Amino acid sequence: MDRTDVDVLVVGSGPAGSVAARYAAESGASVMMIERRPEVGVPVRCGEFMPSNEEIGLMFPGVQDLGSLFDIPESQICLHTDGIKLVDPKERVTVLDLKGYTVDRDRFDQYLADAAVSAGAALVRKCSFYGIENGEARTNQGNIRYKVLVGADGPGSKVAQSLGLPRNHNPYPAVTSQVKGDFDPYLVMFFGDIAPGAYSWIIPKDGRANVGVGFSPKRTKNATVGEYMDRFVEKHGFEECSRLKGKYVPSEGPIARTVAGNGLVVGDAAGQVISVNGGGIPLAMIAGRMAGRTAAEASAGKCGLDRYEGEWRAVMEKPLKTAAFNKKLADTFAFRSETSTTLCMRLLGQRRLGNLIRCKRIFP
Ligand SMILES: Cc1cc2nc3c(=O)[nH]c(=O)nc-3n(C[C@H](O)[C@H](O)[C@H](O)COP(=O)(O)OP(=O)(O)OC[C@H]3O[C@@H](n4cnc5c(N)ncnc54)[C@H](O)[C@@H]3O)c2cc1C
Structure with a gap:
């Protein structure tokens, strides 16, 4: 490691960390981003779906200058998708016109990390954050001094x-x-015993698809996530071409505080994930930009880190809390059994299911 003294130290090179590092560096701070993995974005542990910019704007209308943040080059996009199909346990399909695109998360994360490096951030791989010691970050590559610490280190x-x-x-x-x-160019979500308390998915790419399963640990019947995945693969006769990769998804919305002293957390680390569908990449990027800019200015003594807390909550808190509330409703009424899941999905119908996915109120 060349430098051990920086304005802003970012831990984690996922979308939240890379975007934070980029905007902190563009705002004039000296920035180091450390990543415990040898290669950014590898292995992929994600469904790799992104909603269109228009949909992100509808879900989070307060985001400023959305176009420049999500100016994703066509070369990064595997497939443009036309909508989402929700499949109930009796296999009835509801089609939503929510457009989006799919990416290869390894290439995508590397693209975002390259942008941070081009802006002047130093990227140090195979560097694990262990804790804070006398105001410095303790890592396997030695201690690092910082003015502001940004935790973008996942759930x-x-x-x-x-x-x-x-x-x-x-x-x-x-x-x-x-x-x-x-x-087909549709994201397909399957509900019922195939994925208790959540869903399994097919997310199409070019000549491939990302398939997966998530579930609520409280609702599983003594089976592991791998066993659920085996059932899903067997049911659809998928020809598997990569090993299974897994991770945890925050399910209850943002944590109560995201700033403490001269540190902040962002992305999955802050629970900035849509509870009803597990989507977190756009949020990690939106909050990452706010975190990076504020961290840089705070390191120069121009503002306090509380500005970040206020900014991201102004844009995301309401939709994320609505999503968390809708998820609780689903847990209480829909996810009790296959019959109740089917009934609730049919009662809600296409318009309300669309609202549910888009972090909007489903009643009245
Ligand atoms: C199976 C699955 C499918 C998903 N599908 C989708 C989807 O289709 N669309 C969507 O929008 N979201 C999806 N998500 C959620 C999405 O992946 C996350 O919300 C997103 O990756 C959050 O970005 P992040 O930068 O906050 O965290 P991460 O992407 O998790 O990045 C954290 C980084 O920090 C590093 N790190 C962790 N600890 C340390 C440490 N101590 N020291 C140094 N480095 C560390 C990690 O190695 C990692 O690189 C899915 C999640 C899962 C698990």
């Missing part, structure tokens, strides 16, 4: 823990695999 954030911030409660396990074949 089980060590940075959040070290800063004394709350943890994500009740994260859901989810696994994914790449399979071969030609699939």
